[in-house]
Amino acid sequence: MTTQHRATPNAARRKEASRRAILTAAFDLLQEIGYAKLSIEGIAARAGVGKQTIYRWWPSKGAVIFDAFLMLSEGSEGEPPALPDTGDLEADLTAVLRATVAELNDPQYDQPMRALATEIAHDPELAAAYVERLDGPLKEAKQRRLRSAQRAGQLAEDLNLDVAVEMIWGPLLNRWLQRSGPLTAEYADDVVTTALNGLRPRPSGR
Amino acid sequence: MTTQHRATPNAARRKEASRRAILTAAFDLLQEIGYAKLSIEGIAARAGVGKQTIYRWWPSKGAVIFDAFLMLSEGSEGEPPALPDTGDLEADLTAVLRATVAELNDPQYDQPMRALATEIAHDPELAAAYVERLDGPLKEAKQRRLRSAQRAGQLAEDLNLDVAVEMIWGPLLNRWLQRSGPLTAEYADDVVTTALNGLRPRPSGR
Incomplete structure (x- = not known):
């Protein structure tokens, strides 16, 4: 196993925090404004990240929504x-x-x-x-x-x-x-x- | 019965022709480019009408799609x-x-x-x-x-x-x-x- 491509612990923690902030923002905005009005721009603004961060990690609005659901089901991990x-x-x-x-x-x-x-x-x-x-x-x-x-x-x-x-x-x-x-x-x-x-x-x- | 608000026969015929052209364009474009890329602009261009004509008759993209389906089922009218x-x-x-x-x-x-x-x-x-x-x-x-x-x-x-x-x-x-x-x-x-x-x-x- 190699660790050379691994981010430093702090960077990894920051990345995970951003990821969770984006998914939570997407989920909250869906409830508040509905699907038709949901945009990558809106999610970025709510999560306090740049639009490009979202585009770098997800290919589409649907992929963000999907990962938000996966995050919700993570609680029951293992079982x-x-x-x-x-x-x-x-x-x-x-x-x-x-x-x-x-x-x-x-x-x-x-x-x-x-x-x-x-x-x-x-x-x-x-x-x-x-x-x-x-x-x-x-x-x-x-x-x-x-x-x-x-x-x-x-x-x-x-x-x-x-x-x-x-x-x-x-x-x-x-x-x-x-x-x-x-x-x-x-x-x-x-x-x-x-x-x-x-x-x-x-x-x-x- | 009053006819004072009725369009002249020619105007009514032109309006119906435009309506059908718009609905046909919407249905064809859905097959060709899919729902995500379908826009009122695209439908107007394909149908050869102004964007405003579509907005005057339909409140949303969904309403246009719905009427396109109604037009399809009109063939069996009466029965x-x-x-x-x-x-x-x-x-x-x-x-x-x-x-x-x-x-x-x-x-x-x-x-x-x-x-x-x-x-x-x-x-x-x-x-x-x-x-x-x-x-x-x-x-x-x-x-x-x-x-x-x-x-x-x-x-x-x-x-x-x-x-x-x-x-x-x-x-x-x-x-x-x-x-x-x-x-x-x-x-x-x-x-x-x-x-x-x-x-x-x-x-x-x-």
Whole structure:
């Protein structure tokens, strides 16, 4: 290992402080003025750095937003995400989906998450990074929970877990992003029940 | 009825021609250069009108894109949209979802549809107009098809049709917009089967 290209401890600390100031400024401005008005100039002014500093570290506005989200999720570093597993799949999914609804409706996250979703929609490279670093680990956690239920005989043996995950979370994300209807706890409950039971009549009690 | 504010026939015809030229230019440019680079200036130049003409008729870039989509759907004017109803719900839904997948993968529509989805995500007023004028009639058609199946005993009696529609179409739209996985005919088939059967084991044959 070589240290010759490493910055001095002080320089590294200053760089990290600037990086955090920029990402925090981007996140705060998204909440305050919204995505359409967010500019690199505005982020630089708020963070107290030069515009060129941002351009040197990030190729686009979307890349800054993405890293702001990564910084937010750094708190849980080390531990991979996990869904609750009480043995009662319907109760666990309902709790998780209600929490998702609450987060999507939280004004603090609404604008930043819309900005990220929108940047992903228009930027295949960012979408790939999102799948790998943020959505991927979360999707694996969801599939782990479903696999555990499948082993317990609570889910169909031949279920495609990839499709199952999108069947549970897709309607929620879609309704939120497209504003196609009210996003409530009741809606989350209905989605869980309908996904588990399916659209066809059930011969048994449930 | 009064005609005193009505433009002369020639003026009305010229105005309509300009309107169509602007909307066509917006749609074409979206395909060619993408949403991020689309500007009112660019649309005006391509359509051969002044920038002020566009600003006089539309409040935002998103409103222009929205009207371009409305113009596209004008061809089917008069007839409300309807889904096929052969009596075989699974076959009908599979056919419709495969067609949706093909449309979402069509390079001609990909960029314009992403642009519309983005504008909707950031503009509650436009989202309301979209629900009322484009998505609403389509959602009613989807619910009509499901209601017909429900009457035939093919769907659960207590099914929430609003949730059912988002359970079938939500995963597709979400996967397309977020690029969370390959959008194929096989995926469409899996979504239909999984939505109809549900995630739980089925006691009966299907």
